[in-house]
Amino acid sequence: MTATASATPTPGALHPTSGADALAGTGALVRLALRRDRLRLTLWVLAVGVLPIYTATALDTVYPTAADRQARATLMENPAAVILGGPGFGRDDYTLGAMLANEMGLTLMIAVAIMSVLLVVRHTRTEEESGRAELVRACVVGHRAHLAAALVLAALANAAIVAVTVAGLAAIGLPGPDSLAFAVGVGLTGMVLAAVAGVTAQLSEHTRAASGAALGLLGVAAVVRGVGDIAEPGGSLLSWFSPIAWAQQTRAFVELRWWPLLLSVTLIVVATGLAHRLAGRRDLGAGLRPPRTGAAGASPLLSGATALTARLQRGTFTGWAVGLALTGVTFGSLADAVLDAVADNAQLSAFLAAGATRDLTDAFLARMLTYLALGSAAFAVTSVLRLRAEETAGRVEPLLAASAGRVRWLAGGLLVTLAGSTLLLLAGGLATGIAAALTLGDGRLVAVMTGACLAFLPAVLVIAGIAAALVGLAPRLSALAWAVLGYALLVGMFGVLLDLPGWAMRLSPLEWVPALPGEPLDLAPLAGLTVLATALVAAGLTGIRGRDIGTA
Structure with missing residues (x-):
C-alpha cells in the first residue's frame, strides 16, 4: 500500500493571522501599488518637491535686498499671516530661508498630508469597499499586508519629496542642514497623517468617511497650531498639541534644532501600531464603527x-x-x-x-x-x-x-x-x-x-x-x-x-x-x-x- 499525504492546508496557511505571517505579501502589494500609482506619485513628487525650489527662486527675485525682505517680515506680525504661515521665526533678520520656512512650510505640510491620506485610504479602505482586497486576500496575503503596503507607499512618496526638496534647495544656495531639517519636517508631517489615515481606515467601512475623518483631523491640527501661535510669539503651549507645529519648531534657517521631530516620529510609531492592532479586530470590508442607520423614507429634497x-x-x-x-x-x-x-x-x-x-x-x-x-x-x-x-x-x-x-x-x-x-x-x-x-x-x-x-x-x-x-x-x-x-x-x-x-x-x-x-x-x-x-x-x-x- 502507498501512503497518501493529506492535501488539506494547515490552518492559517492561506490566511495568516499573526506574527510575520500577518504581513505576508506586503512586498508584492507595494510593487503593485507603485505600478498602479506611478503617474499619480510622479505628479505629486514633482509638484510638491519642486514648489519650494521655485518659490525660493521667485521670492529672491521679488525681494532682492535685505530691506525688501524686512518689509515683508512686517506682514508676519499680522494674526492672519500667522495663521496662514507660521510663528514667524527670524523676523528680525528675514533671510530667504526664513521667508521660505515661515511662508511655505504650512502649505507644503498640508499638501503632503493630503497626498498621504489619499494614498493610504486608496490602498486600504477603497480596496476593501470595491471588493478587490477580498480577491487578493484569497492568495497568501496576510490580513495586515494591505495596511503595511499603504504605509510603505506613503513613506516612499514622502521620502522622494524630501530628496527632491533637499537637492533643489541646496542647489540654489540654501544651507544644507537647514534644508534637510525643513524637508524632513514636511515629510514626517505627511507620515503622521498617513498613520492617522491608517487608523481612520479601520474605523469606518466607507472611503469618504475614512479620508474625511483624517482630513478633518488635519484641519483641527492646522487651527490648533494657528491659534497657539497667535496666543504667544513663537508659539504657545497650545501649539505643541499640533504635529504641524513640531515641524515648524525646528526653526530651520534661523536657529536649527532637531529634537521637535522626535515627537512626529513617536506619533507615527504609536498611530501605526494602533492601526495594525485595530486591523486585527475587524472583519474584511467592515469597520469598527457600525454604520449609521438611515431614515426609513427619503426626504423630498432627495x-x-x-x-x-x-x-x-x-x-x-x-x-x-x-x-x-x-x-x-x-x-x-x-x-x-x-x-x-x-x-x-x-x-x-x-x-x-x-x-x-x-x-x-x-x-x-x-x-x-x-x-x-x-x-x-x-x-x-x-x-x-x-x-x-x-x-x-x-x-x-x-x-x-x-x-x-x-x-x-x-x-x-x-x-x-x-x-x-x-x-x-x-x-x-x-x-x-x-x-x-x-x-x-x-x-x-x-x-x-x-x-x-x-x-x-x-x-x-x-x-x-x-x-x-x-x-x-x-x-x-x-x-x-x-x-x-x-x-x-x-x-x-x-x-x-x-x-x-x-x-x-x-x-x-x-x-x-x-x-x-x-x-x-x-x-x-x-x-x-x-x-x-x-x-x-x-x-x-x-x-x-x-x-x-x-x-x-
Whole structure:
C-alpha cells in the first residue's frame, strides 16, 4: 500500500493571522501599488518637491535686498499671516530661508498630508469597499499586508519629496542642514497623517468617511497650531498639541534644532501600531464603527438624480466654502498692511499691478480674487470628475435603469457644479469685501468685491466645461482637467514673475477676466467665455449620449 499525504492546508496557511505571517505579501502589494500609482506619485513628487525650489527662486527675485525682505517680515506680525504661515521665526533678520520656512512650510505640510491620506485610504479602505482586497486576500496575503503596503507607499512618496526638496534647495544656495531639517519636517508631517489615515481606515467601512475623518483631523491640527501661535510669539503651549507645529519648531534657517521631530516620529510609531492592532479586530470590508442607520423614507429634497448628486457633494462644498471664506477674510484684512509693505518695492508693485498704472489697493484685491477663483475652479473640476467616479464605480447604472436618462443625469450633475461654483465665488468675494471694508474703512468694497469675484464665473465654467467634455467624449482622459487647472494656477501665481508671453498667459481662461476692481468692466470677454463654456458642456452631453456607461 502507498501512503497518501493529506492535501488539506494547515490552518492559517492561506490566511495568516499573526506574527510575520500577518504581513505576508506586503512586498508584492507595494510593487503593485507603485505600478498602479506611478503617474499619480510622479505628479505629486514633482509638484510638491519642486514648489519650494521655485518659490525660493521667485521670492529672491521679488525681494532682492535685505530691506525688501524686512518689509515683508512686517506682514508676519499680522494674526492672519500667522495663521496662514507660521510663528514667524527670524523676523528680525528675514533671510530667504526664513521667508521660505515661515511662508511655505504650512502649505507644503498640508499638501503632503493630503497626498498621504489619499494614498493610504486608496490602498486600504477603497480596496476593501470595491471588493478587490477580498480577491487578493484569497492568495497568501496576510490580513495586515494591505495596511503595511499603504504605509510603505506613503513613506516612499514622502521620502522622494524630501530628496527632491533637499537637492533643489541646496542647489540654489540654501544651507544644507537647514534644508534637510525643513524637508524632513514636511515629510514626517505627511507620515503622521498617513498613520492617522491608517487608523481612520479601520474605523469606518466607507472611503469618504475614512479620508474625511483624517482630513478633518488635519484641519483641527492646522487651527490648533494657528491659534497657539497667535496666543504667544513663537508659539504657545497650545501649539505643541499640533504635529504641524513640531515641524515648524525646528526653526530651520534661523536657529536649527532637531529634537521637535522626535515627537512626529513617536506619533507615527504609536498611530501605526494602533492601526495594525485595530486591523486585527475587524472583519474584511467592515469597520469598527457600525454604520449609521438611515431614515426609513427619503426626504423630498432627495428626489431625483440631481438632488442625490447635491447630497453626495455637500461635504466637499461645505469644506471649500469655509476655506474660501476664511481665505477671503485673510486677504481683506491684509490689504492695509500689504500696501504699506510694497509701496517702496518696485518688483512687487509691478507684480500686483501687472504693468498697469492703477491704484495698488485695487491691484492687490484684484490679484487676491484670482486665487479665490482658482479655488472655485478646483471645486468645479472635483465636482465634475466625481460624476465620472460614480460611473466607474457602477453606481450610475441603477439610476439609469429607472426614469433618469444619461443626458439628464450628467446635466443634473453639471447644474450642481454651476450652483456650487457660483456660491463659492459669492462666499469668497463677500468675505473679502467685508474684511477689506473693515480694514480700509470703505463700505462700498463689500458690493464691489462680491461683484468682482462673481465676474470670474464664466472662466470657472470654461474649466468645468473642459472637464465635462472630457467625461462625455473621452472619459479615460478626464483627469486631464486637472492639467488645465494646474496651468491656470501656474499662470495666476507665477505668470508675471516668469514673464510669460501674452499668448501663453491668455491660454488660461482666468486671464480673460477684467482685473476688477480698478479696470473697466468689459463684457465682451465674459460673453465669449460663457459661449465657450456652453459649447463644451453641449459637447459633453452629446458625447455621453453616444457611448456606453462605465466604459471608455
